[in-house]
Amino acid sequence: MKIDDIFRKCIEIPGVSIKRSEFNAELLMKTKEGKGSMTFFQLFPGLTIAYIFINSPTWAAPNLGEDSFIKKGPLLLNYCVTGRCEIILNNGNFVYVKDGDISLTECFAQKQYVYPRRIYEGMELFVDTNTLATESTWMQKEFGIDIPKIIELFCPNDNTYISAVTPEVEEILIKLWELFDIAPPFSISQMKIYVLALFSLLQNLNNIPPSQACTFFTETQVDIAKRVEKIITSDLRQHHPAWELAAQFSVSETSLKNYFRGVFGQNISIYLREVRMKKAAELLTSTRLSVAEIAELVGYMNQSKFASVFKKQFGLSPLEYRRSKKLENI
Template sequence: MKIDEIIKKSIEIPGISIKRGEFSAELILKERDGKGSMTFFPLFPGVTLAYIFVNSPAWTAPDFHDNGSMETGPLLLNYCVTGRCELILNNGNFVYVKDGEISLTERFARQQYVYPRRIYEGIEFFVDMDTVNAQSSWVEAEFDIDFHRLRDLYCPDGGTYIASVTTEIEEVLKKLWSLLDISVPLAIPQMKIYTLALFSLLQNLKEIPPSQACTFFTETQVDIAKRVEKIITSDLRQHHPAWELAAQFSVSETSLKNYFRGVYGQNISIYLREVRMQRAAELLTTTKLSVSEIAEQVGYLNQSKFSSAFKKQFNASPLEFKRRKNLERNTSN
């Protein structure tokens, strides 16, 4: 499937627009729940690189079923720089790509790309096999890169591959990521060089790290974790013991904690503390509430404990944080 088809279907989705440049096309997500961008750079016929920035719980996926297409598409290679991304396996189970991991698959998201932590930054390659064979056969001839072989190595039988990157591959991916700081005309040739190096390394690894896609969660388990997240974050003044939540969903406390950690990558207590601190930071900079009032709003009856937790999170006391943000705002104005 050609990248132009994916972009065309994407901009039919409400909340997604496009900004075209001389060397790239940028999809822009702007919805009530968040925002994001995905900037595509066509490097070779059939090979496109995209830089992804998301501050949203999800990004609606294009629907290709109305024209008879299947769920499989181009070979997709993802590298997660920051955040967490949800993938669905052929059997309907869920796996998660996190910081420093890559995934290779030919499967599109069912309805949306889900980011449990609401933040995601990464790189994605789209490889359209038919176009590569027809127009970029020189890549295999000159560099001995066979994308069909790559697919068979990492995604046999339509599977999904997830693993932490090796040191060599990580170096190339970090160089690709750093090209965002360079002007586009100068960056394009380097993008091409590092892309060829990346796929060559992947194809010629002496020992491919085992896939972590074997660590999966069922739809029911993921649903429980997401419902728990909604309960504990809907009113930060409330406290919900894990045993109480487990009883509500008729699972053991250990199972509940495992489901939550699997989906969100953190223990419930750590995740909730970070949500509370982020909300407190927002209230400090957007309201005139006192520190004690904000502490109560985010579930702390003891102001001293709140201030200690806040300083641990932001390396500044609530009042120091507020003064710093006010100064930054006044300076920018």
């Protein structure tokens, strides 16, 4: 499937639009839940790179057909710089790509891309193998790059591959990531060089790290984790012990904690503390509430304890933070 076909399907999604320029095409998503952008640069016929910035829990996937639950498309190579992305495997189980992970697959998201932490930054390479085989044959002739070989190495039997990147692969990916801030067309020339180096390296790795796709969670387990997250964040004044939540879902406390950490990448207590501090920072900036009132609203009856946790999170006391934000707006 060609990238333009994907664009056409993407802009059929409510809240998604496209902006084109001489050097790239940018998909923009804005909904009541959040916003995001994917900036695409076509490097060769059949090979496109996208730089992804998301501040939303989801991004709806394009409808590529109605006959099959899993859609096989181009080879997708993802590199997660920051955040966490949910992937559904062929068997319906869930796995998660996190900071510093790489994934390779020929399957699209079923209904939507899910970002449990709301924030996601990364890169995605779209490889249309058919177009590449007919219009970019020089890649194999001149550089020995064999995309079908890479697919067989990393995605045999339509499997999805996920792993932390090796140092040598990471070095190339970081250089590719940094090129987004450099103005084209120079950056595009550099992108081409690094992408060729990346695929050459992948197909010649001596030891391919085992896929982490074997560490999966079932739909029920993921659902429990997400329902727990809604419970603990719906009213930050409330405190919900893990044993109480586990009993509510008829699972052990250990299992509940494992499900939550698997989906959100953090222990419940750490995740909730960060949510509370983020909300406190928002209230300090947008309201005139006292520090004591804000502390209570985010679940701290002890103002000193709240101030200590806040300073540990932001490096400033609540009042210092409020003053600094006011100065920024002058």
